[in-house]
Amino acid sequence: xxxxxxxxxxxxxxxxxxxxxxxxxxxxxxxxxxxxxxxxxxxxxxxxxxxxxxxxxxxxxxxxxxxxxxxxxxxxxxxxxxxxxxxxxxxxxxxxxxxx
Amino acid sequence: xxxxxxxxxxxxxxxxxxxxxxxxxxxxxxxxxxxxxxxxxxxxxxxxxxxxxxxxxxxxxxxxxxxxxxxxxxxxxxxxxxxxxxxxxxxxxxxxxxxxxxxxxxxxxxxxxxxxxxxxxxxxxxxxxxxxxxxxxxxxxxxxxxxxxxxxxxxxxxxxxxxxxxxxxxxxxxxxxxxxxxxxxxxxxxxxxxxxxxxxxxxxxxxxxxxxxxxxxxxxxxxxxxxxxxxxxxxxxxxxxxxx
Numbered sequence: 635x636x637x638x639x640x641x642x643x644x645x646x647x648x649x650x651x652x653x654x655x656x657x658x659x660x661x662x663x664x665x666x667x668x669x670x671x672x673x674x675x676x677x678x679x680x681x682x683x684x685x686x687x688x689x690x691x692x693x694x695x696x697x698x699x700x701x702x703x704x705x706x707x708x709x710x711x712x713x714x715x716x717x718x719x720x721x722x723x724x725x726x727x728x729x730x731x732x733x734x
Numbered sequence: 735x736x737x738x739x740x741x742x743x744x745x746x747x748x749x750x751x752x753x754x755x756x757x758x759x760x761x762x763x764x765x766x767x768x769x770x771x772x773x774x775x776x777x778x779x780x781x782x783x784x785x786x787x788x789x790x791x792x793x794x795x796x797x798x799x800x801x802x803x804x805x806x807x808x809x810x811x812x813x814x815x816x817x818x819x820x821x822x823x824x825x826x827x828x829x830x831x832x833x834x835x836x837x838x839x840x841x842x843x844x845x846x847x848x849x850x851x852x853x854x855x856x857x858x859x860x861x862x863x864x865x866x867x868x869x870x871x872x873x874x875x876x877x878x879x880x881x882x883x884x885x886x887x888x889x890x891x892x893x894x895x896x897x898x899x900x901x902x903x904x905x906x907x908x909x910x911x912x913x914x915x916x917x918x919x920x921x922x923x924x925x926x927x928x929x930x931x932x933x934x935x936x937x938x939x940x941x942x943x944x945x946x947x948x949x950x951x952x953x954x955x956x957x958x959x960x961x962x963x964x965x966x967x968x969x970x971x972x973x974x975x976x977x978x
Contacts (some may be wrong), residue, residue, distance in 0.1 A: 648817070648820050648821075649813075649817065651814060651817050654810060654813045654814060654817065655810065657810075658806060658807065658809075658810040661806045662803070662806060665799065665802050665803070665806065665971075668971075668972050668976065669795065669799060669976065672795075672972065672976035672977070681977075684972035684973070684976060684977075685972075687972070688968050688969045688971075688972055688973075691968045692965045692968050692969065695809060695961050695964055695965050695968070696961075696965065698813075699809050699810075699812070699813050699957075699961045699964075700957075700958055700961045700962075701954070705754070706751070708755070709754075709755070709758060712755075712758060712759075712762070713758075713762075716762040716765055716766065717765075719766065720765070720766065720769040720773075723769075723770075723773060724773055724776065727773055727776075727777060728776075728777070728780075731777050731780070731781070732780075
């Protein structure tokens, strides 16, 4: 008889519920921040600010709500490969469209 | 007999992490699908910055902000549903799931009013009003409807998945197995008299921990999908609603 149960139920990290609530509060604060910075008309800077804030928010959701912080490193590596692929196509596209 | 019954249950191999890796691989395809659309947005915004600014004036930042609030909060209730199930509190888990679904529906209702308001104002692709406007404005609205529309479809898909999850969480962890459903190998060990008398009788045995873990993993994977939909909205909101 195999010990499948130990295999199948690894010590899955149980995140405290207050952590989730704190992440949610941080997300709300960042949403307010992105609305405020957008209304201040910084020109090119406001696009950068919007993208930076959205990236921080996205990272919070990925790391805490989607558990990436507590998963094996392989999950982050796979995400890195996907994002790198996206970045390559973004850069290559702009290399084309910017210098036509 | 009970030893034989346990043996059949334990034999099935179950890989919890593998199921999550599979879900993530699917999420990457979604990421690249929306990534391509964000790429399109980036190129056209760089080409027509003034038109994009002008066209975005007709979008309501307030409605967008409310929908952001709704989706972020629904992500919180989603992780709380998973947290409750991990703590074996299935009733609470189901209530958090229902709250998540309610907020998803609210998001769609807002979206419906937002879109119908735009359509009434004549702001939709190839409308008589937009045809006279600049090329950049037309592209902005095509991207707006295309990207928030595809995102909306993902919300609907997520809601269906979450609806199924209510039943997954609800399903009893103790399974009642009628004698007729027992495998032949076990039935043959019971005498014919016993079989005849006990045909209607139910044997209850406690489910293997693997089944509980499988239930948690299913809810977690559903949650991953729901959060991805949230992440996409986190980028859609500033890029469409906050650039006027």
